[in-house]
Amino acid sequence: MSLSVGARPDLDVEPGRAGRLLEFPRRYPLVAVTLAVGAVVVGLLVAGQPGPAQWLGSGWALVVAARVAWGMVGDIVAGHWGVDLLAVTAISSTVAVGEYLASLVVVLMLTGGQALEDYAANRARKELNALLERAPVLAHRRHPDGSVEDVPVEEVRPGDELLVRPAEVVPVDGCLVGAEADFDESSITGESLPVTRRAGEPVLSGVLNEQQAVVLRATATAADSQYSQIVAMVREAAESRAPVVRLADRYAVPFTAFALLVAGLAWWYHGDPVVFAEVLVVATPCPLLIAAPVAFLGGMSRAARNGVIIKNAGTLEQLAAVRTVAFDKTGTITYGRPELLAVHARPPFPEEELLRLTASAEQYSSHVLSASVREAALARGLVPAPAEEAHEEATHGVTATVEGRRVVVGKRAHVARSAPDVVEQALGPGELAVYVAVDGRFAGTLVMSDQVREDAAATMAELTALGVREILVLSGDARATVEHVAAALGITRVLPECLPEDKVRTVRSAPHRPVLMVGDGVNDAPVLAAADVGVAMGARGATAASESADVVILTEDLARTATAVRIGRRTMQVALQSIWLGIALSVALMLVAATGAIPAIFGALSQEVVDLLAILNALRALRGPRGER
Incomplete structure (x- = not known):
């Protein structure tokens, strides 16, 4: 006592x-x-x-x-x-x-x-404690003349070039400069194998540099970097x-x-x-x-060893009793990296022009589809143009003025408000459509497809074995797309075309409690906060999702959801x-x-x-x- x-x-x-x-x-x-x-x-x-x-x-x-x-x-x-x-x-x-x-x-x-x-x-x-003890204290800042100065990590600013020697912990988030290098992320994600990063790719703070000295260009201060957020959660x-x-x-x-x-x-x-x-x-x-x-x-502590940060002890009690698990679809059950399958442009818009304008507007959106649209445009040699103004309606779409033209991109209902002549796109199993309007006219659609994670089916089976009574999918996507994904995983209850408030209402009214909600994006923050247990997956840093969540999975591994419940x-x-x-x-x-x-x-x-x-x-x-x- x-x-x-x-x-x-x-x-x-x-x-x-x-x-x-x-x-x-x-x-x-x-x-x-x-x-x-x-x-x-x-x-x-x-x-x-x-x-x-x-x-x-x-x-x-x-x-x-x-x-x-x-x-x-x-x-x-x-x-x-x-x-x-x-x-x-x-x-x-x-x-x-x-x-x-x-x-x-x-x-x-x-x-x-x-x-x-x-x-x-x-x-x-x-x-x-191991995570806390590894928090970097100093950074090696490299000056234009090649000299290196040791400075407290708090003094590092975005744009600084930092030298990271072998067996040192990366002090702040940055991108790799120069040749490829291997990093040990096991202390954060639980993955035992080194991860190879190439020039220009992001490297997150808290990971261990392996065998060669590397140079990083800081993209965040220490306070805004991943490891600082992890330490706060720990x-x-x-x-x-x-x-x-x-x-x-x-x-x-x-x-x-x-x-x-x-x-x-x-x-x-x-x-x-x-x-x-x-x-x-x-x-x-x-x-x-x-x-x-x-x-x-x-x-x-065991959860942290598996790359799962459980923010408070009360959450463990809730995890032990979870009876309903709800998943967001895009980026959670699926990889969140949709591939562009087709561009259906309506006259007088050429396909490439439609894709370029769409990418120009989407560069101001935080939705996972936006990155895929931009990558598809760049792969075709199309350079997105800057917008004079842009604003996003979360889960609906984005509106931007590009080269003097008003471009509206997003869901059909969102685009229909500015282009009443919008026509619904026929979709195959697992496909989704991005609708586009230009200057009040329906300009066409982009058809995309996002693959289901390989471990999704096994995760659903394990959750059921652990005593979860109901699994459902909440998504803003069209019914056909959501039902196709759910059917592949044996999930019978889906709620498609959901707005954030619809997700919150569904979670709060679930009959079998406690309810665990898994999501990965900023748009998931309200429902993660409303759930008995909110789980942010792959949340690397101070995103709205990770701040609202009770559990943060530090890697994009859906199976860690079942791991958290099991622990x-x-x-x-x-x-x-x-x-x-x-x-x-x-x-x-x-x-x-x-x-x-x-x-x-x-x-x-x-x-x-x-x-x-x-x-x-x-x-x-x-x-x-x-x-x-």
């Missing part, structure tokens, strides 16, 4: 062993004093001075009991019924019956609970308080009442107050307060096992102690063993069942 149950763990990097020994008395003064008092008491007993030993041991125990009682009064006034009443009663009763050694053990258990919790928490958040995750810990208030009253009842009946039956004290020293359910947060930190279930299982293991052992010890068979000192030591067993069991959340990461 701890004097400050639920205190946020220290996120600083741990010092060396000698440093930790010197730091211990400062961080845990009550533990240090208790150990010192215990040593003096033992010395006095060895020297044949039981009287002073009893006065010293009893006096310090009562000082600690008074301190805890004062804090307990404040908690009760605030409406929190903790189990510290048992500890205070156990200390007072053992002192009253002369069992001062047992009272010192209870005091050590009480004051040392925070130290034990911190140690276990440090073990549990191993991967979370800190939020490590500092969050597990909901199971808050449930301690629920367990406290019945457990305290049960313990006092057993102790009182034992005293009445034996007529000996010593038995009352012997029962209470084994009735301190520290596992309820310590094991749960350790298990939840372990679960979040949530495993973590909750281990946390509850640890809680009930501790409570069951405490109850068993109470019943045995009620017979008078366990002396107070041995009972107090036995309770310490129970605490250790519960915490060791909670650390199982760090790993999955055999064969899983």
Whole structure:
């Protein structure tokens, strides 16, 4: 048990062993004093001075009991019924019956609970700490004359050229200058194989440069780079308080009442107050307060090892109970890299002119289709023209003035508002259409197709096996396109042609809860925030989606959705096992102690063993069942 149950763990990097020994008395003064008092008491007993030993041991125990009682009064006034009443009663009763050694053990258990919790928490958040420790501090800025200067990463500005030496962490987001190079992204994405980047390709902060020195051109400041956002999410995750810990208030009253009842009946039956004290020293359910947060930190650490950042401990509890999973289609179930299949231009617009104008407008859109349209135009040697003005209506389309012409691109309904003569495009299975109007006239369509991710079907099957009752697809695309994708994955419920508010309404009204929503784009932010658990997939940085989400998958791997649910279930299982293991052992010890068979000192030591067993069991959340990461 701890004097400050639920205190946020220290996120600083741990010092060396000698440093930790010197730091211990400062961080845990009550533990240090208790150990010192215990040593003096033992010395006095060895020297044949039981009287002073009893006065010293009893006096310090009562000082600690008074301190805890004062804090307990404040908690009760605030409406929190903790189990510290048992500890205070156990200390007072053992002192009253002369069992001062047992009272010192209870005091050590009480004051040392925070130290034990911190140690276990440090073990549990191993991967979370590893991410924090790798945060770059310096960058090697290269000047035009070729000289290199070491500067704090906070001073790096977009456009700066940075030298990254072998085995160094990339300090900020940038693009590669010069030859290709290999980077190790395993600490972020969980992918074990190096990734090759070529000149001009983006390189994200936090990844490890492999074997050769490379030059990057910074594209973001340190604060706006991917790794800074990951560190912020990791800190939020490590500092969050597990909901199971808050449930301690629920367990406290019945457990305290049960313990006092057993102790009182034992005293009445034996007529000996010593038995009352012997029962209470084994009735301190520290596992309820310590094991749960350790298990939840372990679960979040395991998720981070798999490239999944779970922002708070409460999300793990929701993941464990998920019954409905909703997916956005484009960029989530599909790769989000649509290929241009055909350009259907209406007279008097030539196909190439239609594609060029469309790409010119789409360069001002954040939709995943926009990048594909621009790439298709460039592949045909068509250079998009700058727009005099442009604005986007999220999920609908974009309107721009290009070379004096008003170009409207997007869904049929959006384009029809400016071009009533729009004609619906016939589509094949899995195809989608981008409609275009120029100066109020329907100009034609671009037909595109986006491939379903290879692991999509396996992910749906695993989610079903994990107990998910309903899987649905929410998309702004046409019904035929969405139904084709859903049918290929065995999904029977689809909601096509959805606006953001339609998605939010659907998620909020889902009958089987909790609801998990998976998306990848800015347009998904409202529905991710509305879901019980919002998952942003492939969110590398401070996008609206990753900020709104409860879970961020750092790589574009749909299977990590099932991984997150599986880790949530495993973590909750281990946390509850640890809680009930501790409570069951405490109850068993109470019943045995009620017979008078366990002396107070041995009972107090036995309770310490129970605490250790519960915490060791909670650390199982760090790993999955055999064969899983």
